[in-house]
Amino acid sequence: MSLAKQREYFGIGKIDKLKEILALERAKKVFLVTTKRSFSSSSAKERIAPQLKDYQVTIFNEFSQNPKLEDIKRGIKIFKESNSDLIIAIGGGSVIDMAKSINVLSAQTLAPEIYIIEKVPFEKKGCPLVAIPTTSGTGSEATHFAVLYINKSKYSLAHEEYILPNYAIIDPELTFSLPKAITATTGIDVLSQSIESYWSVNSTEEAKAYAQEAIKLVLKDLKTAVNYPCKEARVAMAKAANLSGKAINIAKSTAPHAISYPFTSYFNIPHGHATGLTLGPILVFNANINETNCTDPRGAEYVRLTINKIISFFGSTCAADTCKKIQYLMRDIGLETNIKRLGIDSEEKVNLIIEKGFNPDRIKNNPKRIEPEQLRKILNEISQETEIKPEKMETVYIGMVADSIHHGHINIISEARKLGDVIVGLVTDDAAQSYKRRPILSFSDRARIIKNIKGVTKIVPQNTLDYVPNIEKYKPSIIMHGDDWKKGSQRIIRERALNAVEKYGGRIIDLPYTKGISTTEFIEKVKSCSLNKKNTTQAIILAAGMGTRLRPLTEETPKCLIKVNNKTLLEYSLDCLKENGIQEVIIVIGYRGELIKQKIGNDYHGLKVAYIENLRFSETGSMYSLSLAKKEIKNDILVLESDLLYESSAINTILNSNHRNTMVISKLLHSGDDVYICTNEKEEIINLGKEISEEEKKRAKGAMIGISKYSGEFLAELFKKAEEDYEKGEVNYHYEECVFATSHENNPVKAIFCPELHWIEIDNENDLKKATEVTYPKIRNLENNKQKSSSIKRNILLNPGPATTTDTVKYAQIVPDICPREKEFGDVMKYINNNLIEIAGGNTEEDVCVLFGGSGTAAMDATINSVVPPDKKILVINNGAYGERIAKIARAYSLGCIELKFEWDALPDLKIIEDQLNENPEISCVAMIHHETTTGLLNQVKEIGELVKNHNKVFIVDTISSFAGIPMNIKEFNIDFMMSTSNKCIQGMAGVSFVICSKKQLERIKEYPRRSFYLSLYDQYEYFIKNYQMRFTPPVQTLYALKKAIAEFLEEGYENRVARYTQSWKVLRAGVQELGFKILTQPENESNLLITLLNPEHPNFNFNILHDKLFEKGFTIYPGKVGKVNSFRLSNMGAIDEKDISEFLVTFEGVLNEMGTIGQQKPT
Missing domain, CATH: 3.40.640.10 (Type I PLP-dependent aspartate aminotransferase-like (Major domain))
Known part of the structure; x- marks a missing residue:
C-alpha cells in the first residue's frame, strides 16, 4: 500500500473518526495494542472507549518498550485466539511497530523468525490496521516497516503494501499531556529522521520536501513543546513527526540511527535521545566528503550541496556550528550530550557500541563511507567535556505594567531568560492609567527595578496596552505572556500580535498564568487591609417584604419581627452584627415598617440604626430596596436578608475574607426554595438561581444564605445596572440576580463555602418550626461552647503532630451519647x-x-x-x-x-x-x-x-x-x-x-x-x-x-491553608536563621511545614532545658530523629499562624538569652 492509499486524518478532534472507520470496515471484534500509559495518560481512553463500547475488544498491553520477538509471538497468539477482524494501535512508535508486526506475521504460514531473519517474502496481508500515535516521534504511522529486537539485536520488517497501516489518525490533543522527557526524546528523533532522510543516498525530492518542513517545525517548536503546555507547539510537533515518518519511509535511515540501537538496547538510553547523540558529529563528518569516500551515486558535490542546505535550515554558516546548535538544543530540553555522563565510560562499552551499531544495511545509506575507527573517533568526541554555546540567542518580548513586582513577574522573566535575551516592554504611566489606574511607582522607578532582574537585557517603553507597534519595531523571535491573554478583551491584542510576529517567522508562548497573585490582586489586598473586618462598619438589612407565605403570622407583623425563642429574627441579626464590630446598620423597611422602628429604634445597644422606606414594597423586589440605600453607603458594606436565623460565625467569616465581593453559601437544604450557586475553580460565582437547569443543579457548589459583602466600586456598577432595568420598567426582582448580572471577569463575586454553618431562611410555618426546634438549639449550643472555650488554655504545638486545634474542633467532641451503629x-x-x-x-x-x-x-x-x-x-x-x-x-x-x-x-x-x-x-x-x-x-x-x-x-x-x-x-x-x-x-x-x-x-x-x-x-x-x-x-x-x-x-479553602502554612514557615525559617541556627536541609527541598535545626555547639545549650522552659510558656518543641546528629524540630502545621510564630520567636530568643547561649551561635 502506498501512502497515497492510506487514509490519514490529522487535526485536533480527529480521534472521533475512529467510529467511522470501524463502521466502514464492518468490524466486530477489535484487537487493541497499547500500553497502560499510552491509553491512560493521554486523553485517549476517554475519547476512544465510548467509540468501542459496541465492539468486543481484546487488549494487548503487556510488552517491553522496544518490541521483542517473544512479545510479538505472544501478541500473535492472543490475536489469533481473539478472532479479531481489525487492529488498533494506540501509543508511540514501539506500540505501532508491535501492532504492524503482529498484523503481518499472524497472516503468514511459517514461523515469524523465517520472515524476520531469513527475509522470506510475505504471502499475504493481515487485517485492517488503524494507527493512532500518542507521541510525536517516529512517525511510524506513516512507514511501511517495523523495528523489532531479537536478543538485543535490531531487525526490520518491511513491505510497502502489507505493513503500512490502512488508517492513520494523528490527533495532536493526545500528545498534550506527554511528560517533558518523552516530548524531548521523541522530538529529537523527529529531527534525526528528517536530517537523515535529507542526506540519505535514497533521498528523493519528495522525501526532502517532507524532511525540510519537519526540520523547520522542530527548530521552531520543539523547545516550546517541551517547556510549556503550548497547544500550537504540540500540533506542530505532531505534524513534524508525521512528515519525518513519510520522509524516512522513502529515504531510509543512515548512520545516526544505525549507531543509536545499542545505546538503547544495552544502556537504556531512549531511542530519540540516542539518535541525537551522534547526529551533529556525523553531520560534520559527512560535510567533509570527496569522491573517494562518497557512497551516493549523485556524487560528492551533490552531497555537499545537500549538507549545506541542512546547515542553512539552522541559520548557520558551517557544519561545526550546526553541530553545536543541535547539542545546545538537546541540552536546552534536558537531554545529556556527553556519553560518559550517560554511563558509557569505558573502552569496553565504546567497543560494544561500535560492534553492535555497525549495521551494514543502515550504514550503507549514509552518503559518506564510515569505518569503525572513524566511528570510534566520533564517540570519543562526544565523551569529552565541552562548553556548548549557541551562536545567537533568540529575543523574547514581555509586556508588563509591573506596578508592584511579585513572583508572577519574576517567573515569566525567568522562563523567558531560558530561551534568549529578554526585552521588557514597560507600559508607560499614561498607558497604565487608561488600563487600570495611575501606577503607584513611576515609569522610571519601575524601570530601575526591572533592569536589575537577572536576564533582562533591554527595557523599552510601551505606549499602549497594545504591544503590536513594539513587535513591529523590535521584531522579537518570541512573545511571551500568560495564557489568560487567550480570553477576554486581551485576546484581540494577542491575535493582532500573533499575526505580526508570524509574518517574520516568530511565535507566541502562552505560559500558564501564575496563580496566587497579580498586581491588581495585590492592590486589592492592600486595600483590604484597611477595608476588612475592622473597617467594614456598615450593613444593610432588607426588610421591606410582606412575608405572605407566613400568613396569618404576618398579617399584623413584618416577617423580621417573628420570634424564635422569644427573640425576633431582626434582633438576632443585629446582635451578630454588633458582636463582629459593625457600627451602623441601615434597615430598608416597607410593609409594617413603623413596627420595626418602634421595636428597634435608632440606637440598638450602642449600634447606630437608620431607616430607609420603600413605599413601593408591594410591587418591587429586593434589588429596588437595596438601590434606595445607595446614598447612605460609605464604602464596603454587608447586605443581609431579614428573615434569617444563623450563626454569628457567618458574619465573622465574611468580614475576614480578603475578597471584597463575596457571598456566604452553605450546603443545599433541598427545601424546594434553594438559590443554587455554581462556581468555577477560583470559587467565582458563574451561575445562580432557583430555576437553573438540572445539570447545573447537580454541579452547584451550595445554596445562597442571604449574607454578602460588596465593595463601593461594585455597588456603583450594580446600581447603574439596576437603573437601566428600572427605565425598562423592571423593578420586581431579587438583588442577587442583579449581582450576578453585574459581576464579570475583572470584578467577580466569590463564594465562601461554609458547609457546616447552622442557618435557616424562614419563609413558611414549617421553616419557623424547624428554626425553633432544630436550628436555634444548635446555635445556642455553639454559643455556650464558645463561652466555655475562653477558659481553655491555648498551647502552641510546634511538634510535628498532633497539631494545635481550634476550640470549635475540641468542642465538636461534646455531643449526646450515640451508638456508632446508628x-x-x-x-x-x-x-x-x-x-x-x-x-x-x-x-x-x-x-x-x-x-x-x-x-x-x-x-x-x-x-x-x-x-x-x-x-x-x-x-x-x-x-x-x-x-x-x-x-x-x-x-x-x-x-x-x-x-x-x-x-x-x-x-x-x-x-x-x-x-x-x-x-x-x-x-x-x-x-x-x-x-x-x-x-x-x-x-x-x-x-x-x-x-x-x-x-x-x-x-x-x-x-x-x-x-x-x-x-x-x-x-x-x-x-x-x-x-x-x-x-x-x-x-x-x-x-x-x-x-x-x-x-x-x-x-x-x-x-x-x-x-x-x-x-x-x-x-x-x-x-x-x-x-x-x-x-x-x-x-x-x-x-x-x-x-x-x-x-x-x-x-478556609485549600489554597488559603497552604498559603497560611507557607507564610508561617517563611517567618519561622527566617527567624531561627536570624538567631544563628543552622538548618539541616536546603529550602528548595523542604516542605512548608517543618524545619530541623542543628543543636548549637555551645556548652550552655541543653535541649531538655530549652524544651521545658518553652513548655512553661505555652510552646512545645520536639527532638530530632536524625541518627547521631544532634537536632530538634519545629513544625508550623495546625491551627496557628504567622502571629503565633512571631510570638514564639520572641519567646525563643528570650529563653536562649536566659540559658546564656544567644550570640554564641549567631552568624558573624
Whole structure:
C-alpha cells in the first residue's frame, strides 16, 4: 500500500473518526495494542472507549518498550485466539511497530523468525490496521516497516503494501499531556529522521520536501513543546513527526540511527535521545566528503550541496556550528550530550557500541563511507567535556505594567531568560492609567527595578496596552505572556500580535498564568487591609417584604419581627452584627415598617440604626430596596436578608475574607426554595438561581444564605445596572440576580463555602418550626461552647503532630451519647469519607476512603500488609525514620522487602529507583513518604509516581504529615494508595487514620491473603461500603471532631491553608536563621511545614532545658530523629499562624538569652 492509499486524518478532534472507520470496515471484534500509559495518560481512553463500547475488544498491553520477538509471538497468539477482524494501535512508535508486526506475521504460514531473519517474502496481508500515535516521534504511522529486537539485536520488517497501516489518525490533543522527557526524546528523533532522510543516498525530492518542513517545525517548536503546555507547539510537533515518518519511509535511515540501537538496547538510553547523540558529529563528518569516500551515486558535490542546505535550515554558516546548535538544543530540553555522563565510560562499552551499531544495511545509506575507527573517533568526541554555546540567542518580548513586582513577574522573566535575551516592554504611566489606574511607582522607578532582574537585557517603553507597534519595531523571535491573554478583551491584542510576529517567522508562548497573585490582586489586598473586618462598619438589612407565605403570622407583623425563642429574627441579626464590630446598620423597611422602628429604634445597644422606606414594597423586589440605600453607603458594606436565623460565625467569616465581593453559601437544604450557586475553580460565582437547569443543579457548589459583602466600586456598577432595568420598567426582582448580572471577569463575586454553618431562611410555618426546634438549639449550643472555650488554655504545638486545634474542633467532641451503629452516625462517617476523597483529588464514584481507629501508623500497617501480592516484593524508599518504619512493617509480616536507603538530608535519586525497578521484576509495589517529618524534606512524589506508573507498579504514599497542608492530587501524582491521619494538617484530634485509593485497586487485592485481622484493608472497605461503619468500635468523639475539622478546612479553602502554612514557615525559617541556627536541609527541598535545626555547639545549650522552659510558656518543641546528629524540630502545621510564630520567636530568643547561649551561635 502506498501512502497515497492510506487514509490519514490529522487535526485536533480527529480521534472521533475512529467510529467511522470501524463502521466502514464492518468490524466486530477489535484487537487493541497499547500500553497502560499510552491509553491512560493521554486523553485517549476517554475519547476512544465510548467509540468501542459496541465492539468486543481484546487488549494487548503487556510488552517491553522496544518490541521483542517473544512479545510479538505472544501478541500473535492472543490475536489469533481473539478472532479479531481489525487492529488498533494506540501509543508511540514501539506500540505501532508491535501492532504492524503482529498484523503481518499472524497472516503468514511459517514461523515469524523465517520472515524476520531469513527475509522470506510475505504471502499475504493481515487485517485492517488503524494507527493512532500518542507521541510525536517516529512517525511510524506513516512507514511501511517495523523495528523489532531479537536478543538485543535490531531487525526490520518491511513491505510497502502489507505493513503500512490502512488508517492513520494523528490527533495532536493526545500528545498534550506527554511528560517533558518523552516530548524531548521523541522530538529529537523527529529531527534525526528528517536530517537523515535529507542526506540519505535514497533521498528523493519528495522525501526532502517532507524532511525540510519537519526540520523547520522542530527548530521552531520543539523547545516550546517541551517547556510549556503550548497547544500550537504540540500540533506542530505532531505534524513534524508525521512528515519525518513519510520522509524516512522513502529515504531510509543512515548512520545516526544505525549507531543509536545499542545505546538503547544495552544502556537504556531512549531511542530519540540516542539518535541525537551522534547526529551533529556525523553531520560534520559527512560535510567533509570527496569522491573517494562518497557512497551516493549523485556524487560528492551533490552531497555537499545537500549538507549545506541542512546547515542553512539552522541559520548557520558551517557544519561545526550546526553541530553545536543541535547539542545546545538537546541540552536546552534536558537531554545529556556527553556519553560518559550517560554511563558509557569505558573502552569496553565504546567497543560494544561500535560492534553492535555497525549495521551494514543502515550504514550503507549514509552518503559518506564510515569505518569503525572513524566511528570510534566520533564517540570519543562526544565523551569529552565541552562548553556548548549557541551562536545567537533568540529575543523574547514581555509586556508588563509591573506596578508592584511579585513572583508572577519574576517567573515569566525567568522562563523567558531560558530561551534568549529578554526585552521588557514597560507600559508607560499614561498607558497604565487608561488600563487600570495611575501606577503607584513611576515609569522610571519601575524601570530601575526591572533592569536589575537577572536576564533582562533591554527595557523599552510601551505606549499602549497594545504591544503590536513594539513587535513591529523590535521584531522579537518570541512573545511571551500568560495564557489568560487567550480570553477576554486581551485576546484581540494577542491575535493582532500573533499575526505580526508570524509574518517574520516568530511565535507566541502562552505560559500558564501564575496563580496566587497579580498586581491588581495585590492592590486589592492592600486595600483590604484597611477595608476588612475592622473597617467594614456598615450593613444593610432588607426588610421591606410582606412575608405572605407566613400568613396569618404576618398579617399584623413584618416577617423580621417573628420570634424564635422569644427573640425576633431582626434582633438576632443585629446582635451578630454588633458582636463582629459593625457600627451602623441601615434597615430598608416597607410593609409594617413603623413596627420595626418602634421595636428597634435608632440606637440598638450602642449600634447606630437608620431607616430607609420603600413605599413601593408591594410591587418591587429586593434589588429596588437595596438601590434606595445607595446614598447612605460609605464604602464596603454587608447586605443581609431579614428573615434569617444563623450563626454569628457567618458574619465573622465574611468580614475576614480578603475578597471584597463575596457571598456566604452553605450546603443545599433541598427545601424546594434553594438559590443554587455554581462556581468555577477560583470559587467565582458563574451561575445562580432557583430555576437553573438540572445539570447545573447537580454541579452547584451550595445554596445562597442571604449574607454578602460588596465593595463601593461594585455597588456603583450594580446600581447603574439596576437603573437601566428600572427605565425598562423592571423593578420586581431579587438583588442577587442583579449581582450576578453585574459581576464579570475583572470584578467577580466569590463564594465562601461554609458547609457546616447552622442557618435557616424562614419563609413558611414549617421553616419557623424547624428554626425553633432544630436550628436555634444548635446555635445556642455553639454559643455556650464558645463561652466555655475562653477558659481553655491555648498551647502552641510546634511538634510535628498532633497539631494545635481550634476550640470549635475540641468542642465538636461534646455531643449526646450515640451508638456508632446508628444511621445518624453513619452519616457522619459518609461526610468524612466523601470530603477526604475530594480533598485528595479523587472522586466518590471511583475512589474510597477506608477509615481506621488508630494513629497514622495503623493506616501504614493496613496498607502494607494488604496490598503486596504473595511471592512478590515491595520496594521501600527510605530517606528518614518514617520510610524506615514502612520497611519494618513489611519485614514484620515477612514480606519480600527491598529497602533503598538514601541520606536523611537528601532527596531520593530517581535513577537508582528506576535501576531497582528494571533489575527486580518481582517488585509489585513501591512505597515512600511524601513529607518526611524526620527532617522536613518534601520528596518528589509526582516524579516518582510517573516513574512507578511507567513500570506498571502499585504506588503507595504516606501523606500523613502533608495531607491538606501541601498541594497534591492522588490522580495527578499517580498514587494508588494514600495514607494519612486526622491529627496533622487536617487539624483534627488524634485517633483516626485513613487510606484513600480507587475501588478498582481494592477489588484487585480481594483475593490476597489476610495478614492482619484488625488491620485488613479490604475487609474494612467491604464493611464500610455496606454499612458506612467501621467493623469495630470507632473513636466516636474523635470522628465528630474530624468532621468539624474538615468543615473548617473547607471554609478556609485549600489554597488559603497552604498559603497560611507557607507564610508561617517563611517567618519561622527566617527567624531561627536570624538567631544563628543552622538548618539541616536546603529550602528548595523542604516542605512548608517543618524545619530541623542543628543543636548549637555551645556548652550552655541543653535541649531538655530549652524544651521545658518553652513548655512553661505555652510552646512545645520536639527532638530530632536524625541518627547521631544532634537536632530538634519545629513544625508550623495546625491551627496557628504567622502571629503565633512571631510570638514564639520572641519567646525563643528570650529563653536562649536566659540559658546564656544567644550570640554564641549567631552568624558573624
